Amino acid sequence: MKKMLLSAAAFAVVAVSAVAVAPTTSEAIPAFARQTGAACLSCHFQTFPALNAFGRAFKMGSFTDVGEEALVEDDNLSIPAVLNATVVIRGNYTNTKTTGIASTGAWNVPSETPILIAGRLGSNSGAFIEFANGGAGAGVGGAGAPVSVGNWQLLNSFDMGGFKVGVGAHNSTFGGSAIMEYSNVFGQHSGKNAGGNLSAIQAAGFANATLGLGAWVGNEMGNLQFSLVAPSAAQGANVGSKLGKLVRGVLTTELGGFDTLIGFGAVFGDAGRNGVVYAAGVTGPIPMNLQFVDVQFQGDVGDMSLGIYADYANAKGKTSASGAANFYGGAPANGKFDAYSIRADLKPLHNLGVGVGFASQKLNNGVAGAPSQKITTAQIAAFYEIYQNFEINLIYNSAKTSNAGGVAGVAATTTNTTTIEFEGLL
Numbered sequence: 001m002k003k004m005l006l007s008a009a010a011f012a013v014v015a016v017s018a019v020a021v022a023p024t025t026s027e028a029i030p031a032f033a034r035q036t037g038a039a040c041l042s043c044h045f046q047t048f049p050a051l052n053a054f055g056r057a058f059k060m061g062s063f064t065d066v067g068e069e070a071l072v073e074d075d076n077l078s079i080p081a082v083l084n085a086t087v088v089i090r091g092n093y094t095n096t097k098t099t100g101i102a103s104t105g106a107w108n109v110p111s112e113t114p115i116l117i118a119g120r121l122g123s124n125s126g127a128f129i130e131f132a133n134g135g136a137g138a139g140v141g142g143a144g145a146p147v148s149v150g151n152w153q154l155l156n157s158f159d160m161g162g163f164k165v166g167v168g169a170h171n172s173t174f175g176g177s178a179i180m181e182y183s184n185v186f187g188q189h190s191g192k193n194a195g196g197n198l199s200a201i202q203a204a205g206f207a208n209a210t211l212g213l214g215a216w217v218g219n220e221m222g223n224l225q226f227s228l229v230a231p232s233a234a235q236g237a238n239v240g241s242k243l244g245k246l247v248r249g250v251l252t253t254e255l256g257g258f259d260t261l262i263g264f265g266a267v268f269g270d271a272g273r274n275g276v277v278y279a280a281g282v283t284g285p286i287p288m289n290l291q292f293v294d295v296q297f298q299g300d301v302g303d304m305s306l307g308i309y310a311d312y313a314n315a316k317g318k319t320s321a322s323g324a325a326n327f328y329g330g331a332p333a334n335g336k337f338d339a340y341s342i343r344a345d346l347k348p349l350h351n352l353g354v355g356v357g358f359a360s361q362k363l364n365n366g367v368a369g370a371p372s373q374k375i376t377t378a379q380i381a382a383f384y385e386i387y388q389n390f391e392i393n394l395i396y397n398s399a400k401t402s403n404a405g406g407v408a409g410v411a412a413t414t415t416n417t418t419t420i421e422f423e424g425l426l
Helices: 002-017 033-038 053-060 190-199
Strands: 070-074 077-080 085-098 102-112 115-120 125-132 148-160 164-170 210-219 224-229 244-255 258-268 276-279 290-301 304-316 335-348 352-364 373-387 390-402 413-425
Touching: 033 115, 077 115, 190 335, 190 352, 190 373, 190 390, 210 244
Parallel strands: none
Antiparallel strands: 070 077, 085 102, 085 115, 085 413, 115 125, 125 148, 148 164, 164 210, 210 224, 224 244, 244 258, 258 290, 290 304, 304 335, 335 352, 352 373, 373 390, 390 413
């Protein structure tokens, strides 16, 4: 493992050295940058995709703000003169070593090449659509990796006094609250230094493919949303109006000079009609039970920027009349899922960032006298920005599992994963 880590570090140093002479400018040109005429870091904290205050305001404005880009306007029409799109290319090398199993290394280049089309639909409406195309060597429509709509969001917002009031819909892996979510702890904006790897909310399954329909109200002090949600497993011809309920609240303020977000969320109820078979082994309704809190602090320490992120998630075991288990946390009837995480990201230079984090998960399988399965994860990571829209990442993750399956005496296993990856946005 030591040799593997040294090799990974050496590879990263060589890669960084090879591109260090490249200018680090604000020439980022993804879809939103084209529409607004603003650099990527105008909306993002430290690096893409984490949001800052300006990015939150842009999203609450339903992606409608424009800069110098021309608009085509008429009665009930106001769209950009060109279609704003982004092509993303990602690739990685991953080495994995699990206790008692020989290490494996795999190249995945490209790992995915999604196409993003996003921006203004009208004066009060915007959309984000991701056309997914994953898998090394996969062509458009290629076997095993066809082009498809991976994630989409439709937002509509209106000014009402000092507030933005909005309605929207989504079907995505960005989290059940994706109608209006801008936390950098989980979901769509947690990608910086692989934050989603640690998030307790992510571990509970909150980012599994979910349909959402709802409304929200907010301003620079936070927002509150209510949504009807259904997991992909319950999406079919007979879902009807039987969806779970989601409540999400966020307070944004300033503490000690740090831009601060304090949030909570809860999902409850059932999704899908009783007795309807949605897929092999999946019969509705599907119970949904999850509660969580999340906090983040973003600001400057001297000449360096610092972000601190933490969350806690709890899912109580619940089983529907059809026998379907709780969609979240993997907790069966009478079981319980508890998890927390904390991480910090420091950017000592304008194009270099490092991060550390720790996460703990505990799953009680509901069997009397059985111990809880525990997973603890430690992670260190770093990113180097060649440009604001092109970066190299190095991530080392060590996860220890004990009492696997809730069975006492099962030998603990440790899985160490080292990943070197690149991401470019055209």
